Structure formats: structure tokens, C-alpha cells
Amino acid sequence: MATAAIGSAIKRKEDPRFITGTGNYLDDIRLPGTVHAAVLRSPYAHATIRSIDTSAAAAMPGVLGVFTGRDLEGELNPLPCAWAAGGNAGGIQNNLNTPRVLATDDVKWTGEGVAVVVAETREQAVDALEAIDVDYGPLPTVVDAEKATQPGAPQLHENAPNNICFTWRVGDEKATASALKGSHVVVKQRLVNQRLIPNPMDTRGAIGRYDPGTEEYTIWMTSQTPHIMRLLLAAFVMGVPEQKIRVIAPDVGGAFGTKIFLYADMALVLWLSRKLGGRPVKFYETRRENYQATTHGRDHITYLEVGATKDGEVTGLRVKTYANLGGRLSTIGPGIPTTLYGRVLAGCYKIPNVYCEVTGVYTNTTFVDAYRGAGRPEATYVLERAMDLVADELKLDPAEVRRRNFIPADAFPYRPPDGLLRSWNGAEIEVDSGNYEPALDLALKNVGYADIGAARELAERRGKYLGVGLSSYLEVCGVAPSKWIGLVGEGWGAAMWESANIRVHLTGRAVLTIGTSSHGQGHETTMAQVVADALGLSVDDVLVKHSDTQGTPFGYGTYGSRSAAVGSIAALKAAEKIVAKGKRLAAHMLEAAPEDIEFESGKFFVKGSPDRSKTIHEVALAAHVGYDLPEGMEPYLDETAYYDTPNCTFPFGTHVAVVEVDKETGQVDLVRYVAVDDVGKKINPLIVDGQLHGGIAQGVGQALWEGAIYDDTGQLLSGSMMDYALPRASWLPELELDETVTPSPVNPLGIKGVGEAGTIASTPAVVNAVIDALSPLGIRHVDMPLTAQTVWRAMQAAGKEASA
Amino acid sequence: MTEQVAVVVNGIPRTADVEPRRLLVQLLREDFALTGTHVGCDTSQCGACTVLVDGRAVKSCSMLAVQADGSAITTIEGLAPDGGLHPLQQAFWDKHGLQCGYCTPGMIMTAADLLSTNDDPSDAEIRHALEGNFCRCTGYQNIVTAIREAAATMRHPAQVQASAETAR
Numbered sequence: 006m007a008t009a010a011i012g013s014a015i016k017r018k019e020d021p022r023f024i025t026g027t028g029n030y031l032d033d034i035r036l037p038g039t040v041h042a043a044v045l046r047s048p049y050a051h052a053t054i055r056s057i058d059t060s061a062a063a064a065m066p067g068v069l070g071v072f073t074g075r076d077l078e079g080e081l082n083p084l085p086c087a088w089a090a091g092g093n094a095g096g097i098q099n100n101l102n103t104p105r106v107l108a109t110d111d112v113k114w115t116g117e118g119v120a121v122v123v124a125e126t127r128e129q130a131v132d133a134l135e136a137i138d139v140d141y142g143p144l145p146t147v148v149d150a151e152k153a154t155q156p157g158a159p160q161l162h163e164n165a166p167n168n169i170c171f172t173w174r175v176g177d178e179k180a181t182a183s184a185l186k187g188s189h190v191v192v193k194q195r196l197v198n199q200r201l202i203p204n205p206m207d208t209r210g211a212i213g214r215y216d217p218g219t220e221e222y223t224i225w226m227t228s229q230t231p232h233i234m235r236l237l238l239a240a241f242v243m244g245v246p247e248q249k250i251r252v253i254a255p256d257v258g259g260a261f262g263t264k265i266f267l268y269a270d271m272a273l274v275l276w277l278s279r280k281l282g283g284r285p286v287k288f289y290e291t292r293r294e295n296y297q298a299t300t301h302g303r304d305h306i307t308y309l310e311v312g313a314t315k316d317g318e319v320t321g322l323r324v325k326t327y328a329n330l331g332g333r334l335s336t337i338g339p340g341i342p343t344t345l346y347g348r349v350l351a352g353c354y355k356i357p358n359v360y361c362e363v364t365g366v367y368t369n370t371t372f373v374d375a376y377r378g379a380g381r382p383e384a385t386y387v388l389e390r391a392m393d394l395v396a397d398e399l400k401l402d403p404a405e406v407r408r409r410n411f412i413p414a415d416a417f418p419y420r421p422p423d424g425l426l427r428s429w430n431g432a433e434i435e436v437d438s439g440n441y442e443p444a445l446d447l448a449l450k451n452v453g454y455a456d457i458g459a460a461r462e463l464a465e466r467r468g469k470y471l472g473v474g475l476s477s478y479l480e481v482c483g484v485a486p487s488k489w490i491g492l493v494g495e496g497w498g499a500a501m502w503e504s505a506n507i508r509v510h511l512t513g514r515a516v517l518t519i520g521t522s523s524h525g526q527g528h529e530t531t532m533a534q535v536v537a538d539a540l541g542l543s544v545d546d547v548l549v550k551h552s553d554t555q556g557t558p559f560g561y562g563t564y565g566s567r568s569a570a571v572g573s574i575a576a577l578k579a580a581e582k583i584v585a586k587g588k589r590l591a592a593h594m595l596e597a598a599p600e601d602i603e604f605e606s607g608k609f610f611v612k613g614s615p616d617r618s619k620t621i622h623e624v625a626l627a628a629h630v631g632y633d634l635p636e637g638m639e640p641y642l643d644e645t646a647y648y649d650t651p652n653c654t655f656p657f658g659t660h661v662a663v664v665e666v667d668k669e670t671g672q673v674d675l676v677r678y679v680a681v682d683d684v685g686k687k688i689n690p691l692i693v694d695g696q697l698h699g700g701i702a703q704g705v706g707q708a709l710w711e712g713a714i715y716d717d718t719g720q721l722l723s724g725s726m727m728d729y730a731l732p733r734a735s736w737l738p739e740l741e742l743d744e745t746v747t748p749s750p751v752n753p754l755g756i757k758g759v760g761e762a763g764t765i766a767s768t769p770a771v772v773n774a775v776i777d778a779l780s781p782l783g784i785r786h787v788d789m790p791l792t793a794q795t796v797w798r799a800m801q802a803a804g805k806e807a808s809a
Numbered sequence: 810m811t812e813q814v815a816v817v818v819n820g821i822p823r824t825a826d827v828e829p830r831r832l833l834v835q836l837l838r839e840d841f842a843l844t845g846t847h848v849g850c851d852t853s854q855c856g857a858c859t860v861l862v863d864g865r866a867v868k869s870c871s872m873l874a875v876q877a878d879g880s881a882i883t884t885i886e887g888l889a890p891d892g893g894l895h896p897l898q899q900a901f902w903d904k905h906g907l908q909c910g911y912c913t914p915g916m917i918m919t920a921a922d923l924l925s926t927n928d929d930p931s932d933a934e935i936r937h938a939l940e941g942n943f944c945r946c947t948g949y950q951n952i953v954t955a956i957r958e959a960a961a962t963m964r965h966p967a968q969v970q971a972s973a974e975t976a977r
Contacts, residue, residue: 030847030911695905699908702947
């Protein structure tokens with residue numbers, strides 16, 4: 006290959022439209038005759054709906070219709086939940102209490118939709134909402150997952166006693182108990198992994214258009230998963246054939262998990278459009294609605310017990326977690342705190358005994374589902390806090406404790422001894438490759454770990470406590486082999502393969518269509534890089550199209566850091582099929598045997614006679630015009646590949662945060678952030694770095710500032726961007742990135758993926774740094790977010806304790 | 810009840826009859842179909858809607874259309890009037906200063922205001938200037954790098970020409 010596209014920091018092909026304001030996001034779409042839908046949302050977190058009077062609203066100017074849940078009965082089914090935690094393992098409760106398109110009998114959280122207005126303008130629709138009269142019967146509320154399971158707590162669902170949706174267990178309970186019993190030390194800690202609001206800058210929305218002539222539906226939606234949305238809408242909610250619905254995700258302004266799922270408004274706009282004889286119906290959330298009615302993330306309360314030898318070797322980890330699922334289940338809500346959490350609790354360590362029990366709990370809060378990292382940040386937080394607690398207890402260097410527990414470099418592929426990665430049907434995946442110590446060493450070197458004592462003294466003189474925090478993480482990308490995670494395995498109600506189609510036009514330019522969906526990740530560039538190399542074309546000559554169910558092969562979409570590790574391999578396989586057909590055609594054109602044809606840098610040539618050659622352009626032209634093809638060959642270079650990865654991929658690394666805590670105010674400043682990440686080989690280093698930057702910022706946000714706050718009555722107090730503290734530019738330092746490279750043996754490109762690594766790693770690094778800073782006060786743990794007020798209170802409490 | 814507003818948008822005189830409650834961002838997006846200016850929140854926090862009004866960065870969700878009457882407005886679509894790229898646009902592209910792109914127009918307009926008053930800002934000054942603009946994708950790092958790069962380019966206009974030609 007003359008110049009490999011893979012591995013090059015190529016500028017993104019999608020950027021020209023975004024930097025010139027010519028992108029096409031959902032709210033930018035203007036279809037003739039569009040009318041606007043607005044949803045009335047419950048102001049109560051828990052209430053019965055006694056009656057709804059829509060008559061005044063229906064008479065308002067411009068209003069075309071007002072509908073309630075009763076109007077939809079028999080027309081639209083409740084939204085499905087596609088992940089019954091625990092799969093077919095049996096013995097696991099899983100009450101599939103999912104939202105209706107509009108609530109009928111009761112509401113379970115503030116923001117649940119109870120009525121919809123459709124009007125000529127958005128303003129008219131919103132005005133009319135205020136004229137709808139709902140008679141609610143308020144009920145007692147509970148918002149805390151642990152409290153919700155206690156006797157006497159308000160009950161949300163009759164079929165879920167004590168608000169428990171499921172109790173899910175993994176690991177060896179007995180062996181872990183006995184390991185903890187025999188340990189030199191056992192450290193216990195309660196940890197709260199607070200609820201987060203994901204906050205893509207582009208909120209969610211949908212435009213539905215029904216064609217009365219063909220009885221077909223088209224929906225534009227802000228989605229990470231257009232194909233799955235079509236399937237769920239068709240088969241579960243609307244009861245229409247899948248081929249009658251076309252789903253298009255236009256440019257999507259970020260998602261971070263929230264746009265994987267099916268939402269009520271998607272079904273509403275299609276139903277309303279049909280009701281109105283085919284006028285396009287648009288719904289687009291306000292930010293407040295996004296906070297109330299789009300999924301939240303995290304929200305775990307965890308009791309951890311970690312045992313260790315006197316040398317700091319971890320002997321066992323026992324974890325009991327209450328996972329808040331919200332008032333009803335989102336599309337894959339139960340999958341996040343189970344498979345994607347409990348199964349990765351050992352992380353990058355050779356912990357011999359792990360036992361995890363997760364109680365999934367209903368509360369009067371917005372439903373909880375995947376948010377960047379989805380289970381893995383929660384697990385990594387538990388584990389990396391545990392490592393520091395062990396180090397603190399034994400007065401050992403936290404770096405040394407990590408080093409002593411790493412899975413050794415010669416142990417890969419690695420299977421955790423307690424079957425953590427073995428699915429309920431017996432299918433087992435393994436940690437593909439790793440070499441953890443060099444990444445740790447490089448991170449320590451880059452941060453100047455050996456000289457940190459001097460920095461502490463300097464900070465001390467300025468009235469600051471300086472702290473250093475480590476996080477050695479294991480990410481899971483390429484979710485996931487179908488046999489492992491599909492319904493017979495873990496309970497995700499479908500497969501997880503990916504797809505790609507390549508057509509080489511007669512000009513030699515190629516169009517790649519993919520089943521994954523880009524909403525900021527840069528697929529239009531990276532996927533083109535993969536195919537350009539495979540076909541010997543320039544990156545500019547490979548056009549990547551995605552996110553339209555008409556014209557792309559079925560795919561499971563973009564989440565779980567799977568587009569590179571699964572999706573790009575499908576693209577590579579499709580390219581290999583093009584080359585295979587091209588070889589047969591070139592052999593015909595060159596009057597040689599197909600087995601004698603080689604392909605390199607866009608040229609087919611006869612082995613040993615490189616001058617006897619045809620370019621891919623010549624072959625594409627011959628395939629297209631098609632008048633002289635080998636016997637039985639179909640015209641055109643057009644190939645589709647489906648790829649199901651045999652195993653996940655496991656990026657890793659060590660992040661180090663350095664913080665200063667003001668002794669007077671408790672204000673935390675993140676002064677340095679050093680990251681060493683090993684994501685295997687990279688398709689585009691520019692994009693990899695960008696993913697890390699953004700991921701780290703989100704994880705830092707959780708550690709220091711972000712948190713969704715409900716009061717006891719279920720009102721979302723952090724209900725706007727004025728109240729929910731998103732990271733700002735001046736709050737973050739320049740991030741210092743570095744790398745090691747351990748290729749994955751799972752796929753031919755050696756890539757692992759990177760989408761969630763930064764988020765997974767950064768939260769515990771920062772928290773560990775703050776706790777390290779506060780350790781002179783005897784503080785061992787403080788729950789996030791570590792705002793000045795929280796830290797100040799912890800310092801005051803510690804001071805009182807010390808002086809008492 | 811409507812009122813007529815007359816503004817010059819990206820150098821072109823425009824008028825519209827608007828309700829008094831109509832926001833400047835709605836005037837731009839809905840009346841003038843300039844959808845490059847985005848709405849990301851409802852509390853004036855995110856800055857995705859930032860445009861230049863008489864040369865200064867303004868959150869167009871926080872200004873009524875009638876308040877803009879008589880002013881000259883520049884949106885992302887009009888930042889580079891010759892149809893090429895403004896140095897800020899070029900630098901955001903070169904330095905991977907965007908991912909999903911939703912906050913990008915607002916970021917670029919805010920940066921344009923900054924560079925109009927400070928042609929060589931420090932990183933701290935750049936980060937401070939971005940206080941009113943949220944980005945959830947980039948962690949701001951490459952945005953800061955891009956603005957620094959654009960400032961350097963704009964201080965040496967000869968190179969602007971060269972880089973614009975390379976981009977064509």
C-alpha cells in the first residue's frame with residue numbers, strides 16, 4: 006500500500022457542512038405542511054389520572070387535535086423493553102413495566118406524558134397545553150432506590166413488591182464469602198454513583214409523515230439506532246409491517262446513549278400524521294423536556310467489601326448494588342446494571358473471587374438507561390475506589406497495589422476464574438489482549454509521580470491540599486457476540502452483528518452504506534479510511550452513507566463502542582468480497598487463472614507479472630457495462646457483508662488526576678490530567694484523541710460537578726442547564742494524552758475501539774485524587790459530585806471528629 | 810398582532826412581520842431559514858444560538874426579534890462572505906474542533922467576537938471567553954487549539970490566503 010489511510014490523522018469529511026452551518030439536524034428539517042406536536046407532562050411524580058378535559062384546548066387557535074392515552078388504546082401498544090435481565094436463566098423476576106405512549110391510569114414520574122396537542126405552529130401547540138385540565142390524585146413518592154425497597158415505602162407497581170424489578174446475581178457467592186473471611190484485611194464502603202443527565206447538545210425529536218396513498222410511514226428521528234427503532238415501532242408498538250416504515254436519522258447532535266432507545270414521541274408523530282391524513286408532524290424537545298423525559302444514567306447505591314492480603318493482593322470483592330431504573334423501564338434499562346456492570350467488576354485485575362448482587366428498583370424518577378460507558382463506569386468506580394481503600398488500609402502505594410493485582414501480560418486471552426464473562430447459556434468471552442503495567446508506568450512517568458511530594462509542599466504553602474488519583478481501567482468495546490448477549494444468553498432480545506454494503510460505481514468511486522449510525526463519531530471519515538485501504542482508493546473516493554433504513558443494510562446501531570470494533574470489520578469484509586469478485590473478473594480480462602491474480606493498491610495483476618494489470622476502476626467499468634463477463638458472473642461490483650464479532654475487545658490504560666483542594670473553601674481544582682490509553686490500533690488518531698477528550702470531560706463532570714437532584718416529592722430540582730452543572734471550558738485543564746499499543750487479536754485490523762474509555766477511566770481518577778488530597782484529615786471517602794460545598798462539609802466533619 | 814422588523818443579515822437587508830414574542834433565533838431559523846444557528850437549551854446557558862449583532866456575540870435565544878430591528882446580524886452562514894472558509898472555520902476543521910457539530914456555529918461566533926477584541930488570546934482567555942458555550946463532545950480541548958490557531962492565522966493574513974487555497 007502506497008499510503009495507508011488507516012492510522013492517518015485525516016481531517017473529517019463531514020466537517021465542512023458543520024462549520025458552515027449547513028448540517029441538517031432534526032429541527033432544521035422543513036417539510037411542506039408540517040404541523041407541530043407538544044406533549045403535556047405530569048407535574049406529579051406519582052399520581053392517578055382521574056380525568057382529563059381537553060375541550061378548551063381543542064378550541065384554541067390553530068389546534069388540530071388534542072389526544073390522551075385513552076384515545077390511543079387499541080391503536081398503540083406500550084413501548085417494549087428489549088432486555089429482560091438475566092435472559093433465560095430462570096428464577097429472575099422481571100416485571101416489564103414499560104411506558105405507554107401517553108399515560109392512562111397513573112403517572113410514575115414528573116415529566117411522563119399525559120396528553121398531546123397538535124397545532125399549526127409550535128407556539129399554538131404549547132399555548133394549548135396550558136388549557137388542558139387534568140385531575141390528578143397525588144400518591145406518596147420515593148426517589149431513592151435503596152429506600153424504595155424498605156418496608157413501608159410507597160409502591161409503584163402491583164407486580165413489583167417492594168419496588169423490586171429484579172435481583173440479579175453473578176459470581177461465586179460462597180467462594181467469595183470464604184475468601185473475604187480468610188483475608189488479612191477487609192475494607193467496606195458504601196458508594197453512591199449519582200444520577201446523571203446525559204445532555205447531548207441536540208435534544209431529541211421526531212418528524213412523522215404518513216403517506217395515505219401507499220400506507221407507508223417515514224420518520225426522521227434523532228437516533229443512534231434507526232434500524233432497531235423501525236423494528237420496535239413496527240413489531241411492538243404500531244403493529245404494522247416493518248417494510249412500511251422508513252426511519253431516517255439526519256445529522257444528530259450528540260447522543261451519549263440517550264438516543265439508542267424507543268420513545269413515546271416517535272410513535273405519536275406517526276400516529277398523528279395518519280390521523281391528520283398525512284401532514285408531517287414534528288416534535289422536538291425543549292431542554293427541560295430532555296431533562297424530564299429522556300433517559301438518565303448511573304444512579305447506583307453500592308455496598309462494597311474488598312479483601313486483601315497484607316501485601317495488597319486482592320482476594321475477593323463482594324458488591325451489593327441498588328440500581329435505580331426509574332418509574333418504568335426504558336428499552337434496555339435492565340441490561341445496564343447487570344451484564345454491562347456485574348460482569349466487568351474485576352476489571353484489569355486477577356481477582357480470584359467476585360460476587361455481585363444487583364437489585365433493580367422502580368422509583369418515581371425518569372427512567373434510567375445507558376449513558377456513555379453504561380455500567381462499565383459504575384463498575385470501574387467501585388473497583389478503583391476499592392483499590393485505593395485497600396492501599397489506604399495497608400498504607401501501600403496505590404500504584405503498587407494496582408501493579409500487584411494486574412492480570413499478567415502472559416495471561417491473555419484471559420478468562421476470569423469465577424466465570425464472570427460466562428453468559429447464562431454457557432457462551433463465554435475472554436479479555437482479548439492486554440499489557441497493563443507499561444501503561445501504568447508511562448502514566449506515572451508522565452505525571453512525575455516520583456516527585457509529587459515536592460508539589461504537595463508547594464501547594465501546601467498556597468493553602469491547598471494536593472492530591473493524586475489513579476484509575477486503571479478496562480473498557481469493553483465491540484458489544485457484542487450475538488451468542489453471548491442475545492436472548493438465549495444474557496437477555497438482550499436480539500443479535501448484535503453489523504453490516505456493510507459497498508457498490509463500486511463505473512467511475513471507480515465507491516459508496517459504502519453501513520448499519521451503524523454516526524452522531525459525532527466521524528464514521529463518514531473512519532469507515533472510508535478502512536474501505537479506501539482495502540480497495541486501493543483515496544478516502545475522498547469512498548462516500549459513506551448511514552442512518553436511513555431505506556438504502557442501508559440492517560444494523561444494530563452505534564453504542565457500546567461497537568462501530569469500529571464490529572461495524573468497520575463488516576465494511577472490511579464487504580471490501581474483501583469486492584476484491585474477490587474483482588479478481589475473478591480481472592483474471593478473465595487478463596486471460597489468467599483467478600488464483601494467479603493478486604490485488605494491491607487498487608491494482609489487480611498477474612502474480613509475477615505486475616505489468617499485466619487492471620486497475621479497480623477498469624474492473625469496475627467492466628463489471629458495470631457487463632458485456633464481457635466470466636461465465637455465470639453477475640454484473641456490477643456490489644457486495645454486502647454481515648459480521649458478528651467472535652469476542653468483545655478490551656481497551657485499557659491508566660489515568661492520573663492531580664487536584665488541589667482549597668483548605669478554606671473546599672473548592673477542587675483539577676490542575677493536571679494525564680491519560681495513557683491502549684485502544685489497540687487506531688483508524689484515525691485525531692478522532693481517537695477527540696473521543697478521549699470528550700469522554701474524560703464527561704467523567705470529570707460526574708466526579709466534580711454533575712448530578713440530577715430530585716426532592717422527596719419527585720420534583721427534578723436540577724431541571725435546567727442553570728441548575729445542572731455541565732463542565733465549562735475554563736473548568737478543565739489541558740488533557741495530557743499518551744498511548745501504548747496492544748493490538749486486538751479479535752479482528753484483522755487489530756483495533757479495539759475508544760468511544761467510552763475516557764468516561765470510564767476519569768471519574769475514579771479524579772475522586773481518588775480528591776480523597777488523596779483530603780487524606781491528611783483522615784477522610785477515606787466522599788460521595789460525588791465533589792463540589793466545594795460537599796468537600797467543605799466533609800472537611801468540617803473530619804475536623805470536628807479530630808478535635809472531639 | 811405583528812410588528813415589522815428590518816435587519817441586515819449576512820449583508821442582505823431582510824424584513825419580516827413577527828409576533829412581539831418571537832425570538833431572534835426564531836426569526837433567523839424560521840423566517841429566514843438560516844438553520845445553522847441552533848437552539849440547545851431554554852435558559853440562555855448553552856450558547857449554541859450565538860450570532861453577531863452589530864459585531865458583538867449575542868445569544869439569539871435571549872433577544873427578541875423586535876429588539877434586533879435596525880441591526881446588522883452575522884450568522885455562521887455569513888461569516889465567510891466570499892463563500893470560502895473563515896480562518897476560524899478552517900481551524901476548527903484542521904484541529905478537529907468539533908464532533909457532533911451542534912455547538913460549533915455558536916462556538917465559532919463567540920470566538921469571532923473574542924478575536925475581534927483580542928488578536929492573541931492566551932488559552933486561559935480563550936477558555937474564559939467560552940464560558941457561555943457548552944460542548945458535550947470535545948472536552949473543549951481542540952476548540953481551544955482551533956481558536957489559538959485561527960488567531961495566529963488572522964495575525965498573519967498572508968497565510969490565510971495560502972491556507973484557503975490549500976483547502977480548495
